[in-house]
Structure formats: structure tokens, C-alpha cells
Amino acid sequence: MNLLRRSLLVAPLALACAIATAQSESGYPNKPIKIVVPFAPGGTTDLLARIMAQRMTTAWGQPVVVENRPGVGGTIGANMVAKAPADGYTLLLGTAHHTIAQAVYKNVPYNFGRDFAPVSVMAMVPNVVVVNMAVPAKTIQEFISLAKSRPGELNYGTAGAGTAHHLIGELFQLQAGVRLVHVPYKGSGPAVTDLIGGQVQVMFDTVTSALPQVKAGKTRALAVTTAKRSSALPDIPTLAETVLPGFDVGTWFGLVAPAGTPAPVVQKIYGEIDRTVKDPDVRRQLLEIGAEPIGSTPAQMGAQIQAELDSYKALATKINLVVE
Incomplete structure (x- = not known):
């Protein structure tokens, strides 16, 4: 097969794939979404996930379910999402524990800074x-x-x-x-x-x-x-x-998706988070439990994650902390 003929055959296929991808992204979501909570039910992580699940279900007309996958400092649930298809249908309610785990655990089966697409920090506690x-x-x-x-x-x-x-x-x-x-x-x-x-x-x-x-x-x-x-x-x-000028550490909670999730999908999820944390009823609910509503952009969340990965790694090295 000569080069010209091969090009003529490949081009329509590539175009069809691009059209299918674009249609899939523009139609997101068209099936149920799962939010993985990497801790047991009842905590702040679980509460925030259920608030978002309810809001997304109402806004998008597709079921959004919460699945608790606790264990090993939140890394079991995170690993499940890291290995999921990058299509926006499996999300992780991540926390500061994940940036810490990356710095102090000896064997983490994923890279939190590389294997996830930041969406938004919903709240800081x-x-x-x-x-x-x-x-x-x-x-x-x-x-x-x-x-x-x-x-x-x-x-x-x-x-x-x-x-x-x-x-x-x-x-x-x-x-x-x-x-x-x-x-x-x-x-x-x-x-x-x-x-x-x-x-x-x-x-x-x-x-x-x-x-x-x-x-x-x-x-x-x-x-x-x-x-x-x-x-x-x-x-x-x-x-x-x-007593300690500059001391500024808290526990954040936010949604991340598998790395490679299309930007339009990430933006749509972020938009719903932004609307949710600005809702007066949701803000009141969060403030009552001591959670400060945030709603950061994907870029802001990404910068925050990288800064924490660096600072916690430096701290763990300084105090020689390794968790088996």
C-alpha cells in the first residue's frame, strides 16, 4: 500500500475518532458517575462527596453515586481511581492526606501529582x-x-x-x-x-x-x-x-479525576463545584461543621497539590519519616 493511499484511509478514521471524542465530551455526562471516597462513611470526606453527588445528580440528570473504599491512608481508593478510564465517570474525593501519603509512604502504587487531573478544592478544614x-x-x-x-x-x-x-x-x-x-x-x-x-x-x-x-x-x-x-x-x-508567623497548614478536600480526563469534562465538573460551594445553604452547612468553602480552579488546585507534595516531602526527609 503506497503512502498516499494509506493516508487517505487513515485520515477519515482519525476524523471519525475526533468527532466521536468531541461528541462524547459535549454530551458529558450520559451515564452514571461514581465518586470514590477513600475513607469510611461518616467523616468530612464522605459528607462532601454526598453533597456533590446530590447536586450533580440534580443538575445533570444522571445518577452520581458515592462508593467508600477505605484503607491504607486513603491510598486504596486513590489507586482505584488512578487506574480508571480518564473519561470523567470515576472521580476521587481527595484530601491533604494524599499529598502527605505520597511524601511519607514507602510504596504508593501511583503518583498523586502525575496520575490525577485536579478539578477543584471544595473546602478547607x-x-x-x-x-x-x-x-x-x-x-x-x-x-x-x-x-x-x-x-x-x-x-x-x-x-x-x-x-x-x-x-x-x-x-x-x-x-x-x-x-x-x-x-x-x-x-x-x-x-x-x-x-x-x-x-x-x-x-x-x-x-x-x-x-x-x-x-x-x-x-x-x-x-x-x-x-x-x-x-x-x-x-x-x-x-x-x-507564636509562629507564617504557619499555615490545614486539611483540604476536593475532587480529582484520572490524568488525561478531557479538559472540557474537567471544566464542567469544576463549574458544578463552583456553583455548589457558592450556594448559601451549602455554605451554611459547611461552616457549621468547621469547613471553609473554597471552590478553587483546576489550575489553582494543581499548584496547591504540587506545593504540598514538595513541602511534605521536605519535612518527611528532615525528620526521617517513612511509613511502611
Whole structure:
């Protein structure tokens, strides 16, 4: 077959494929969509996924279902989505835990910065320094003074090694010049129980998780870890405005798709997220649980992910943290 004849045969086929792809993208979605939540039901990740699923179903007339795939710091569900077709029909409700996992886990079966297409950060949940009520410190300044006077004697609980609680705690120690003892638990719930009971003295918990105990007077909030105060705890100062200028770390939640998902599909999903987080009822619902609505663009989310991958990798290297 000569080159001209081959070209004449291939060109119509390429054109047909391009037309089919364009039609598929413009008709998105034309079948059910799945949002994978890589954690157990009931948490902030699950709640946000279900809010988006309901909104997408109503807006697009296609079922959007939430599937919980918990395990190994959120990496099992993430790996499932990384290997899914890049067509916008399988999405991941990702969190800051995924940028941390990439930095500290020894064997992650995907690359979070390379194998996913960022869509939008839906919300940011600040973390908060909370202490057992028997701890004499009433302010973050007093707590740092106490920790410096008792190096290696105060315990801090986390939801497990390599979680946001853990990394924020390590960063706090580095910048504050204190030495705490890390006590990892299998989830935030057991850690909070022991914080209330006094087995650990401090946590760097999410506002969402810490809020009920703080309001009930079972724990004491000292400082918020993000640059801005939490609207759920407006009277609690930030670390940045009190003792650690520039300290700005929180836990984000957002949608990502498999890498290679067509840009028009990503943009359509982003548009629905943007409309959702601007809805007054949704904003009220998020703020009530301590989540700050965001709605960042795909480009903004991509930049944030890369910055976190770099910073957490540097921190993990500095403290020699590797999770098997």
C-alpha cells in the first residue's frame, strides 16, 4: 500500500475518532458517575462527596453515586481511581492526606501529582491545637512554655502515622522548638477519646472533629493552624498571629479525576463545584461543621497539590519519616 493511499484511509478514521471524542465530551455526562471516597462513611470526606453527588445528580440528570473504599491512608481508593478510564465517570474525593501519603509512604502504587487531573478544592478544614482540660496551659504561649519545661513528657495523639495530624504536629515541634511524644491511633475517634481521658495531652485535630468536644467543655482549643481564623471557632487565635508567623497548614478536600480526563469534562465538573460551594445553604452547612468553602480552579488546585507534595516531602526527609 503506497503512502498516499494509506493516508487517505487513515485520515477519515482519525476524523471519525475526533468527532466521536468531541461528541462524547459535549454530551458529558450520559451515564452514571461514581465518586470514590477513600475513607469510611461518616467523616468530612464522605459528607462532601454526598453533597456533590446530590447536586450533580440534580443538575445533570444522571445518577452520581458515592462508593467508600477505605484503607491504607486513603491510598486504596486513590489507586482505584488512578487506574480508571480518564473519561470523567470515576472521580476521587481527595484530601491533604494524599499529598502527605505520597511524601511519607514507602510504596504508593501511583503518583498523586502525575496520575490525577485536579478539578477543584471544595473546602478547607483548619486544624486546631486542642489539649486535655487538666493541662494547665490556657493559651498557646503557655503551652509552648510548658512543653519546653518538660521535653519529651507530653504526648500528642494522632489518627495514625503519616496523617495530617502527625505531620502538622511534627512541623509544630520544629518551629516551636519543643519535643512531644507521638502516639498514633487507628483513627481520630480513639485519639480524641484518650485526649479527653488524659492518656494524651494534646492533638492537632481538624476543627470538624474537635468542635463538639470543645463546645462541650471536654477539651480546650488553643490555636488554629491555618493563616486565617476558623469561622467555627472565631475567638481562637491562629498560630501565625500568636507564636509562629507564617504557619499555615490545614486539611483540604476536593475532587480529582484520572490524568488525561478531557479538559472540557474537567471544566464542567469544576463549574458544578463552583456553583455548589457558592450556594448559601451549602455554605451554611459547611461552616457549621468547621469547613471553609473554597471552590478553587483546576489550575489553582494543581499548584496547591504540587506545593504540598514538595513541602511534605521536605519535612518527611528532615525528620526521617517513612511509613511502611
